[in-house]
Amino acid sequence: MTFQELLLRLEQFWAQHGCLILQPYDVEVGAGTMAPGTALRSLGPEPWNVAYVQPSRRPADGRYGRNPMRVQHYYQYQVILKPSPDNVVDLYLDSLRALDIDPLEHDIRFVEDDWEAPTLGASGVGWEVWLDGTEITQFTYFQQMGGIECRPVCAEITYGPERLAMCLQKKDSFWELEWAHGITYGEVDRHAEIEHNYYNFDHADVEMLFRLFEMFEAEGHRIADLGYTHPAFDYALKCSHVFNLLDARGSISVTERASYINRVRALARKCCVQYLKQREEMGFPLLKAQEAMAIV
Amino acid sequence: MAELLLEIGTEELPAGVVESALAQLQSAVTQRLQEARIAFGEVETFGTPRRLILYIHDVAPSQTDVVREVRGPAANVAFDAQGNPTPAAIGFARKQGVDVSSLEVVSTPQGEYVMAKVFERGKPTPEVASGIFPEAIRSLTFPKMMRWGSGNLRFCRPIRWILALYDGEVVPFELDGIHSGNRSRGHRFLAPEEFEVHTPADLFRQLDERYVQYDHRRRRENIRQQADRLAQEVGGHILWDEALLDEVTHLVEYPTALLGRFDPNFLNLPEPILITAMKKHQRFFAVADAQGRLMPYFVAVRNGNDYALDIVRDGNERVLTARFNDAHFFYERDRQQKLDAFVTELRRIVFQEKLGSMADKAQRLVAMAGEMAPQAGVDASLAQRAATLCKADLATEVVMELPALQGIMGREYALLSGENEQVAQAIAEHYMPRFAGDALPESALGRLLAVCDRVDTLVGYVGALQIVPTGSGDPFGLRRSAQGVVQILATDANLPRLWAFVESAARAYAQQGVEVTEQGMRLLSQMFAQRIEALLEDEGIRYDVVQVVLAEERVEPLVARSNAQMLNALPVERLTPVALAATRVRNILKAGEAAKLVPTATWQSPAGWLQQVDTSLFQHDEERALYEVASQHEARVVESAARSQADEVFSLLEAFTEPVNRFFDAVLVMAPEEALRRNRLLLLAGVDALYRYVGDFSKLVV
Numbered sequence: 001m002t003f004q005e006l007l008l009r010l011e012q013f014w015a016q017h018g019c020l021i022l023q024p025y026d027v028e029v030g031a032g033t034m035a036p037g038t039a040l041r042s043l044g045p046e047p048w049n050v051a052y053v054q055p056s057r058r059p060a061d062g063r064y065g066r067n068p069m070r071v072q073h074y075y076q077y078q079v080i081l082k083p084s085p086d087n088v089v090d091l092y093l094d095s096l097r098a099l100d101i102d103p104l105e106h107d108i109r110f111v112e113d114d115w116e117a118p119t120l121g122a123s124g125v126g127w128e129v130w131l132d133g134t135e136i137t138q139f140t141y142f143q144q145m146g147g148i149e150c151r152p153v154c155a156e157i158t159y160g161p162e163r164l165a166m167c168l169q170k171k172d173s174f175w176e177l178e179w180a181h182g183i184t185y186g187e188v189d190r191h192a193e194i195e196h197n198y199y200n201f202d203h204a205d206v207e208m209l210f211r212l213f214e215m216f217e218a219e220g221h222r223i224a225d226l227g228y229t230h231p232a233f234d235y236a237l238k239c240s241h242v243f244n245l246l247d248a249r250g251s252i253s254v255t256e257r258a259s260y261i262n263r264v265r266a267l268a269r270k271c272c273v274q275y276l277k278q279r280e281e282m283g284f285p286l287l288k289a290q291e292a293m294a295i296v
Numbered sequence: 297m298a299e300l301l302l303e304i305g306t307e308e309l310p311a312g313v314v315e316s317a318l319a320q321l322q323s324a325v326t327q328r329l330q331e332a333r334i335a336f337g338e339v340e341t342f343g344t345p346r347r348l349i350l351y352i353h354d355v356a357p358s359q360t361d362v363v364r365e366v367r368g369p370a371a372n373v374a375f376d377a378q379g380n381p382t383p384a385a386i387g388f389a390r391k392q393g394v395d396v397s398s399l400e401v402v403s404t405p406q407g408e409y410v411m412a413k414v415f416e417r418g419k420p421t422p423e424v425a426s427g428i429f430p431e432a433i434r435s436l437t438f439p440k441m442m443r444w445g446s447g448n449l450r451f452c453r454p455i456r457w458i459l460a461l462y463d464g465e466v467v468p469f470e471l472d473g474i475h476s477g478n479r480s481r482g483h484r485f486l487a488p489e490e491f492e493v494h495t496p497a498d499l500f501r502q503l504d505e506r507y508v509q510y511d512h513r514r515r516r517e518n519i520r521q522q523a524d525r526l527a528q529e530v531g532g533h534i535l536w537d538e539a540l541l542d543e544v545t546h547l548v549e550y551p552t553a554l555l556g557r558f559d560p561n562f563l564n565l566p567e568p569i570l571i572t573a574m575k576k577h578q579r580f581f582a583v584a585d586a587q588g589r590l591m592p593y594f595v596a597v598r599n600g601n602d603y604a605l606d607i608v609r610d611g612n613e614r615v616l617t618a619r620f621n622d623a624h625f626f627y628e629r630d631r632q633q634k635l636d637a638f639v640t641e642l643r644r645i646v647f648q649e650k651l652g653s654m655a656d657k658a659q660r661l662v663a664m665a666g667e668m669a670p671q672a673g674v675d676a677s678l679a680q681r682a683a684t685l686c687k688a689d690l691a692t693e694v695v696m697e698l699p700a701l702q703g704i705m706g707r708e709y710a711l712l713s714g715e716n717e718q719v720a721q722a723i724a725e726h727y728m729p730r731f732a733g734d735a736l737p738e739s740a741l742g743r744l745l746a747v748c749d750r751v752d753t754l755v756g757y758v759g760a761l762q763i764v765p766t767g768s769g770d771p772f773g774l775r776r777s778a779q780g781v782v783q784i785l786a787t788d789a790n791l792p793r794l795w796a797f798v799e800s801a802a803r804a805y806a807q808q809g810v811e812v813t814e815q816g817m818r819l820l821s822q823m824f825a826q827r828i829e830a831l832l833e834d835e836g837i838r839y840d841v842v843q844v845v846l847a848e849e850r851v852e853p854l855v856a857r858s859n860a861q862m863l864n865a866l867p868v869e870r871l872t873p874v875a876l877a878a879t880r881v882r883n884i885l886k887a888g889e890a891a892k893l894v895p896t897a898t899w900q901s902p903a904g905w906l907q908q909v910d911t912s913l914f915q916h917d918e919e920r921a922l923y924e925v926a927s928q929h930e931a932r933v934v935e936s937a938a939r940s941q942a943d944e945v946f947s948l949l950e951a952f953t954e955p956v957n958r959f960f961d962a963v964l965v966m967a968p969e970e971a972l973r974r975n976r977l978l979l980l981a982g983v984d985a986l987y988r989y990v991g992d993f994s995k996l997v998v
Contacts, residue, residue: 083446103485105604112310125442132611152446258649
């Protein structure tokens with residue numbers, strides 16, 4: 001199964017089960033969780049069942065394209081189910097079957113792995129899911145987002161499509177994966193990966209990044225205070241990405257680190273609180289769409 | 297008699313919580329049964345990642361009946377002058393459901409009252425269990441709790457079904473929307489459908505058929521046997537790691553072990569890297585040959601049967617190869633630099649936000665090691681070199697990938713960098729003891745560094761930041777650190793004293809602008825005292841003896857232990873006279889006015905007190921006699937105590953018994969004249985300070 005087909009099958013599967021298929025978010029994020037489709041929408045009582053591919057960036061994780069599995073840019077397949085259905089694990093296993101992974105032919109394990117995202121003030125409880133020893137999915141029940149208790153709780157299923165494809169295609173490296181009809185993942189992404197690594201680790205202008213952080217942060221607070229939550233949240237994401245770049249450059253000392261994280265979290269939290277309040281003032285509009293939103 | 301059965305069906309529980317959850321469940325239910333007066337027999341528990349099972353044999357069909365005595369109105373209100381019941385008595389009897397004629401009059405300290413004997417028939421067990429089960433389930437606690445869906449219940453992972461039976465019938469209850477029933481489920485993949493259960497035996501039989509090895513003890517042994525057999529097939533044996541075996545046991549409901557291979561070229565990597573990568577990343581067991589050398593095999597345990605086992609093996613071999621390739625790459629990268637080149641990288645690793653980076657910590661350790669080494673009889677330059685390097689491996693890629701290898705890689709890289717062998721050994725040993733029951737560092741340098749490192753951590757967290765472990769939580773391992781310090785210092789007379797280390801650490805922090813607080817140091821003193829107490833109790837020292845030697849602030853582990861062992865071994869006829877004499881001294885000094893006049897709560901040396909005594913104010917021979925014996929023995933007591941010669945100290949203190957007793961018989965300590973009073977108290981304070989080299993004898997039960 002090609003990388004492309006794998007993503008298409010997941011889209012197909014979750015669409016059939018009632019999820020809205022969102023498109024990838026267009027601000028740099030470290031994970032699908034940070035996109036507003038998860039970070040903001042996981043708050044409050046409205047039902048929210050969605051799935052989307054999210055290209056993700058973690059500058060410090062790059063290895064100049066030399067490591068078969070460690071990269072600064074990769075993809076996540078993100079599913080959010082709110083409230084978490086009683087049969088959510090079974091649904092997940094069905095999604096693996098949709099990828100021709102028969103649990104009887106493999107070893108599938110749920111290994112405890114609790115999750116925390118300090119820049120979002122988010123935490124959850126769950127597992128990493130192993131397929132014959134490879135971690136293929138992060139499965140989390142959100143407990144908090146932006147420091148706010150999640151009620152109801154949503155289930156987040158984050159697939160690592162590259163790792164799944166490695167298992168299915170029996171390849172030992174991301175780069176060798178077949179993206180589609182004979183074209184490899186490496187041919188699609190490796191050139192950019194290597195350049196980004198040189199930029200992230202060796203050439204990013206640190207002074208500029210520090211200035212950007214200050215500017216993004218100030219702008220985020222300014223527009224949040226004007227009542228525009230979504231643009232403000234974008235600036236929280238931009239702050240987070242700039243912080244990650246500075247971190248990859250080794251420009252943030254240990255003593256400063258926590259304070260930068262706190263600053264991103266303060267802005268993200270402000271957005272979360274404000275978002276929830278706005279939805280409440282709007283009467284939580286999606287509550288009326290319980291049926292349209294139902295998981296089938 | 298009938299049986300009670302409870303099965304809590306969950307999503308996959310963390311491996312570490314299952315056995316604790318079973319123990320909690322057992323005690324929560326059985327305690328409540330006892331309180332509810334329901335007799336029961338043997339209790340068994342079984343656990344898998346997806347279920348907690350409680351099975352109670354021979355459970356009585358109902359609570360035992362009781363007669364309760366209920367007090368009613370006062371007798372003079374309940375009966376009129378003729379002795380006839382009033383409406384108050386009639387109302388009371390009706391309310392209690394007894395005949396008015398059965399009311400009795402009882403006298404109480406508050407006067408005479410009527411009393412009804414109310415017979416209460418025990419309720420049937422299913423009815424009571426309907427209340428007990430949900431309460432017991434709610435009472436379970438886990439290190440991390442969660443909610444799920446739209447519910448409010450907090451548990452470790454979502455509960456998906458509850459099976460509850462008494463004598464074959466459902467014990468009905470509801471827990472946050474989950475209804476108990478008589479249905480269970482088999483293995484998640486091999487037998488996912490629900491099935492009906494009639495009795496405990498029926499459940500266990502069906503679980504066996506449905507690929508669930510519900511008994512975790514048997515499951516563990518099953519894994520052990522399968523793995524042993526596979527290792528034998530290739531002429532090797534498993535390097536058993538019980539913690540790993542426990543974890544694997546609780547990751548699977550139906551274990552099938554499989555033997556995998558890896559490229560023998562990887563055996564050129566240090567064995568700890570291979571073993572740790574297999575364990576931490578993959579939960580694989582390592583295989584060694586008869587000489588104990590690692591073999592290019594591993595044993596993995598699948599949660600399922602042997603169908604398509606080759607696919608599972610292939611996947612696991614692939615992923616292990618990727619892990620080993622990574623480790624190999626990291627190892628080669630690390631080796632391109634000498635170990636000391638990583639020291640500067642430590643500034644990028646946080647020790648504690650307010651206490652600085654690991655580079656700051658290393659700098660403090662160098663200062664401490666330099667100060668403490670001469671007192672420990674260790675070469676100061678070696679100690680400082682070891683302190684400089686001991687954290688460096690935290691910046692290496694192998695340790696960043698596999699933190700469990702801290703220290704072990706440090707030694708490896710130190711030797712490769714041409715460092716002194718003692719230094720390399722100390723780097724590895726300074727993390728010991730790594731867990732309860734682990735060995736202590738072998739080398740003097742390793743022990744010195746182990747104490748410096750932990751005391752630094754404790755002085756920072758507790759002394760400066762006042763962060764202390766709570767009852768159940770010790771996120772920074774502070775209790776374990778204190779335990780390690782106490783274990784090492786209590787058994788090694790060659791190392792400097794604990795509080796010398798503490799003061800040295802406090803100075804090193806002060807150099808970096810971090811100050812300890814008085815409150816923090818008190819907390820630290822208490823924390824060490826608790827660890828010493830635990831150590832002595834483990835060694836079987838009498839409880840009151842432990843209290844004697846722990847009575848002072850800033851207890852020294854070595855001193856406390858040698859004193860405790862000495863006191864514990866003494867015959868009563870030697871111990872009692874000293875204890876009584878010391879207690880007489882202590883008691884008078886503790887009392888109101890004496891404590892104000894001569895404040896012995898603040899420690900002063902015996903010589904310090906005795907120098908203040910004015911011998912010209914002595915009026916009795918007994919005063920002079922006590923003064924002389926104290927002055928003569930003072931230096932020797934102090935000196936013997938400094939060498940932790942507890943027996944010698946005690947023998948010297950025995951010489952005080954008679955003079956003390958004669959003093960009290962002849963002298964009125966609290967004389968009318970203040971000058972005399974104070975002088976006598978000063979003398980006793982000096983004697984008390986000498987006794988206090990052993991401890992507070994008044995805590996002894998004689």
